[in-house]
Amino acid sequence: xxxxxxxxxxxxxxxxxxxxxxxxxxxxxxxxxxxxxxxxxxxxxxxxxxxxxxxxxxxxxxxxxxxxxxxxxxxxxxxxxxxxxxxxxxxxxxxxxxxxxxxxxxxxxxxxxxxxxxxxxxxxxxxxxxxxxxxxxxxxxxxxxxxxxxxxxxxxxxxxxxxxxxxxxxxxxxxxxxxxxxxxxxxxxxxxxxxxxxxxxxxxxxxxxxxxxxxxxxxxxxxxxxxxxxxxxxxxxxxxxxxxxxxxxxxxxxxxxxxxxxxxxxxxxxxxxxx
Amino acid sequence: xxxxxxxxxxxxxxxxxxxxxxxxxxxxxxxxxxxxxxxxxxxxxxxxxxxxxxxxxxxxxxxxxxxxxxxxxxxxxxxxxxxxxxxxxxxxxxxxxxxxxxxxxxxxxxxxxxxxxxxxxxxxxxxxxxxxxxxxxxxxxxxxxxxxxxxxxxxxxxxxxxxxxxxxxxxxxxxxxxxxxxxxxxxxxxxxxxxxxxxxxxxxxxxxxxxxxxxxxxxxxxxxxxxxxxxxxxxxxxxxxxxxxxxxxxxxxxxxxxxxxxxxxxxxxxxxxxxxxxxxxxxxxxxxxxxxxxxxxxxxxxxxxxxxxxxxxxxxxxxxxxxxxxxxxxxxxxxxxxxxxxxxxxxxxxxxxxxxxxxxxxxxxxxxxxxxxxxxxxx
Numbered sequence: 001x002x003x004x005x006x007x008x009x010x011x012x013x014x015x016x017x018x019x020x021x022x023x024x025x026x027x028x029x030x031x032x033x034x035x036x037x038x039x040x041x042x043x044x045x046x047x048x049x050x051x052x053x054x055x056x057x058x059x060x061x062x063x064x065x066x067x068x069x070x071x072x073x074x075x076x077x078x079x080x081x082x083x084x085x086x087x088x089x090x091x092x093x094x095x096x097x098x099x100x101x102x103x104x105x106x107x108x109x110x111x112x113x114x115x116x117x118x119x120x121x122x123x124x125x126x127x128x129x130x131x132x133x134x135x136x137x138x139x140x141x142x143x144x145x146x147x148x149x150x151x152x153x154x155x156x157x158x159x160x161x162x163x164x165x166x167x168x169x170x171x172x173x174x175x176x177x178x179x180x181x182x183x184x185x186x187x188x189x190x191x192x193x194x195x196x197x198x199x200x201x202x203x204x205x206x207x208x209x210x211x212x213x214x215x216x217x218x219x220x221x222x223x224x225x226x227x228x229x230x231x232x233x234x235x236x237x238x239x240x241x242x243x244x245x246x247x248x249x250x251x252x253x254x255x256x257x258x259x260x261x262x263x264x265x266x267x268x269x270x271x272x273x274x275x
Numbered sequence: 276x277x278x279x280x281x282x283x284x285x286x287x288x289x290x291x292x293x294x295x296x297x298x299x300x301x302x303x304x305x306x307x308x309x310x311x312x313x314x315x316x317x318x319x320x321x322x323x324x325x326x327x328x329x330x331x332x333x334x335x336x337x338x339x340x341x342x343x344x345x346x347x348x349x350x351x352x353x354x355x356x357x358x359x360x361x362x363x364x365x366x367x368x369x370x371x372x373x374x375x376x377x378x379x380x381x382x383x384x385x386x387x388x389x390x391x392x393x394x395x396x397x398x399x400x401x402x403x404x405x406x407x408x409x410x411x412x413x414x415x416x417x418x419x420x421x422x423x424x425x426x427x428x429x430x431x432x433x434x435x436x437x438x439x440x441x442x443x444x445x446x447x448x449x450x451x452x453x454x455x456x457x458x459x460x461x462x463x464x465x466x467x468x469x470x471x472x473x474x475x476x477x478x479x480x481x482x483x484x485x486x487x488x489x490x491x492x493x494x495x496x497x498x499x500x501x502x503x504x505x506x507x508x509x510x511x512x513x514x515x516x517x518x519x520x521x522x523x524x525x526x527x528x529x530x531x532x533x534x535x536x537x538x539x540x541x542x543x544x545x546x547x548x549x550x551x552x553x554x555x556x557x558x559x560x561x562x563x564x565x566x567x568x569x570x571x572x573x574x575x576x577x578x579x580x581x582x583x584x585x586x587x588x589x590x591x592x593x594x595x596x597x598x599x600x601x602x603x604x605x606x607x608x609x610x611x612x613x614x615x616x617x618x619x620x621x622x623x624x625x626x627x628x629x630x631x632x633x634x635x636x637x638x639x640x641x642x643x644x645x646x647x648x649x650x651x652x653x654x
Contacts, residue, residue: 167368169364169366169368170368170370172335172355172362172364172368173362173364173368173369173370174370174381175334175335175354175355175356176333176335176355176356176360176361176362176364176430177356177361177381177382177385177429177430177433178356178382178385178386178433179356179385180354180356183385187381187385188370191372192370192371192372194372
């Protein structure tokens with residue numbers, strides 16, 4: 001018994017060491033910097049001074065929300081469609097879906113830029129057709145498109161997984177009790193795949209809200225999102241403390257939204273919310 | 276062979292149903308009439324096609340050829356939600372995201388029944404299945420027996436004309452299964468709904484059904500009342516599957532006279548060709564032990580097993596192992612005589628199953644086969 005415990009502890013040691021060095025300590029530093037000034041004195045000024053960044057927060061949350069909702073609207077039917085095809089085809093479709101993820105995020109974003117740019121592929125085609133050019137890079141739409149393009153697979157995969165695990169008997173029972181195909185979807189399949197949707201939301205919303213690269217490249221510098229702001233603060237030694245404060249607030253925001261979503265998922269398992 | 280025990284109007288008619296999966300024939304020409312208010316059981320071993328037959332009636336499978344009629348109307352290609360039929364699924368398939376009330380109300384909500392009426396009907400159903408006060412309970416907190424009742428209530432609340440039950444009791448323990456058998460039969464009689472019940476458990480079939488349909492290898496072997504199926508099996512498969520049977524080769528000498536085990540016996544069967552080879556069935560409990568000096572058949576006892584209210588004896592008679600159930604105590608190695616009354620002899624035509632069943636010389640194989648049958652049907 002005792003040796004077993006010892007072994008378990010030994011096995012966990014590398015992970016604990018890793019967590020302490022790269023998660024706990026940095027977190028403590030973030031908290032330390034957030035509550036001190038550049039001379040190391042305790043202060044709330046960094047936090048209170050963040051009111052000037054309210055618009056940045058709202059814009060970031062707004063963009064991330066829109067991207068997440070669009071990812072659900074595209075990703076859910078896509079996952080449903082993939083789960084309905086023959087098993088051999090499903091594998092191919094999933095590989096196709098994952099293929100972009102094998103390519104570096106920066107390269108993907110650059111390639112999207114070269115499509116949307118003023119001198120890019122789409123505008124090139126438009127002007128060849130004698131149509132006026134569209135301004136795409138530098139608009140909010142381009143930034144949101146970038147988020148959707150980069151993070152869509154993270155929405156589809158968890159939903160697809162819960163769908164393939166869904167017991168066919170529930171679907172047969174629903175049809176038996178009078179559901180047409182649409183009702184089977186709304187009354188049974190969607191409620192039973194909520195856990196997949198929740199993890200999809202988490203996996204799209206969190207990276208969307210903290211991204212800086214996408215907004216810099218596709219926003220053309222027009223949009224200042226939280227990620228951009230944090231990055232800028234840490235490029236200058238004098239604003240480390242502000243950067244730490246923004247990071248801390250963003251972490252708290254993400255934690256709150258995750259907690260809310262998990263609560264929602266738990267309630268759903270108890271039955272009752274969705275009828 | 277197509278007789279049924281109820282004379283009411285035919286509600287479901289299967290006509291020459293053929294179904295194959297991956298080139299394997301699962302049903303080869305099923306004909307079946309199901310009557311109003313009938314408790315009919317599809318009985319057979321794993322893979323005999325009984326579940327597929329049920330799924331075709333429910334609309335979850337489409338036959339390759341043949342037709343399904345409901346009240347005379349062809350419903351072969353009608354989707355399940357348009358049929359006046361509901362199903363109690365194997366392992367219930369209750370919706371985990373809904374509580375007991377909402378599970379039962381599910382079908383009514385789809386039909387947009389007014390809320391007050393839903394509440395009343397669900398309450399009525401919960402009373403019928405003895406689950407009063409369970410409305411708010413989560414499905415995962417229910418025992419197997421309770422889930423079973425919810426599944427029955429969820430199907431019956433829609434007032435179907437026909438209720439399909441796919442091995443509904445298979446997952447319950449023996450005691451609960453006995454109780455549920457009685458309860459199901461009561462519910463069927465109270466509601467007057469036609470029940471189509473699928474099981475591999477012959478005892479369950481015998482005790483619950485008005486009509487039993489014995490199936491094997493994708494076709495119907497015999498349709499009849501439990502008494503008829505038990506007392507007058509049409510072939511070796513039915514005789515062996517329902518209860519214990521000694522099945523021996525015989526020759527039908529002429530009407531009312533059959534020869535087996537090198538002796539000639541009076542019997543009650545007729546209508547065979549002179550000297551036609553036949554299978555003869557004698558149930559173990561119909562054999563009497565008599566002093567061997569008075570008997571046409573004598574043999575040596577090879578095994579005696581105490582079964583509580585009787586002894587199960589295996590006796591070697593003319594190189595054939597007979598099973599005898601008796602209250603007389605005999606010893607292994609003893610020579611006994613047996614006597615069989617004419618009305619205890621059932622003569623059957625030879626069939627594809629002849630010679631496969633009914634000999635107790637390989638008793639352990641028999642046990643293996645029984646344990647196979649009691650495994651859950653995973654068609």
